[in-house]
Amino acid sequence: KQEVTQIPAALSVPEGENLVLNCSFTDSAIYNLQWFRQDPGKGLTSLLLIQSSQREQTSGRLNASLDKSSGRSTLYIAASQPGDSATYLCAVQGAQKLVFGQGTRLTINP
Amino acid sequence: GAVVSQHPSRVICKSGTSVKIECRSLDFQATTMFWYRQFPKQSLMLMATSNEGSKATYEQGVEKDKFLINHASLTLSTLTVTSAHPEDSSFYICSAKLSGLSGSQYFGPGTRLLVL
Numbered sequence: 001k002q003e004v005t006q007i008p009a010a011l012s013v014p015e016g017e018n019l020v021l022n023c024s025f026t027d028s029a030i031y032n033l034q035w036f037r038q039d040p041g042k043g044l045t046s047l048l049l050i051q052s053s054q055r056e057q058t059s060g061r062l063n064a065s066l067d068k069s070s071g072r073s074t075l076y077i078a079a080s081q082p083g084d085s086a087t088y089l090c091a092v093q094g095a096q097k098l099v100f101g102q103g104t105r106l107t108i109n110p
Numbered sequence: 111g112a113v114v115s116q117h118p119s120r121v122i123c124k125s126g127t128s129v130k131i132e133c134r135s136l137d138f139q140a141t142t143m144f145w146y147r148q149f150p151k152q153s154l155m156l157m158a159t160s161n162e163g164s165k166a167t168y169e170q171g172v173e174k175d176k177f178l179i180n181h182a183s184l185t186l187s188t189l190t191v192t193s194a195h196p197e198d199s200s201f202y203i204c205s206a207k208l209s210g211l212s213g214s215q216y217f218g219p220g221t222r223l224l225v226l
Binding site: 032034036041042043044045046049089091093096097098099100101102103 | 116154155156159203216217219222
């Protein structure tokens, strides 16, 4: 059974800092890994999707890496802004379903 | 990008009533749609996988007679919470998947259900 863990559960940093969110998964037999953003009371916004054959994906200030063999992914956010405050979820796509981590609640302080 | 809508966005109902939630893929056809439930400050838990024209596949512990899923077309799936009780209050999110095992899932904005 796939299990996805995100560390830390919550993170609060000053505006402008670079930061890293971590995601680990127990079963390396995945098709892809996605990072999502969720604002309070809202749905999910897909940020980055990394196929199992890829090592990283970049979009603007976001960079996600994937090390499938070790079951790890990181989301790097550069030059953080207050608007980046949200919960970040990682999810891995297996043969049957998408399994989510518990999320990291990120607060960027002005 | 692909857009998925849900209706209603918020619903309040009395205990014992049934509530229907619609999930639509607006600009693409989705042979597979998924229904998730999210309790406060928790992650999304898959409830069921819905394939167009066939019966939904429910995750362990999800009552199929309570959570009725219909996927009658390639752009619409519905979730009906029958005889809702306060413990069914939650945030329900659907997603629609493009074809292929590595295809992305696109998520709807969610429906907040409150059962009094």
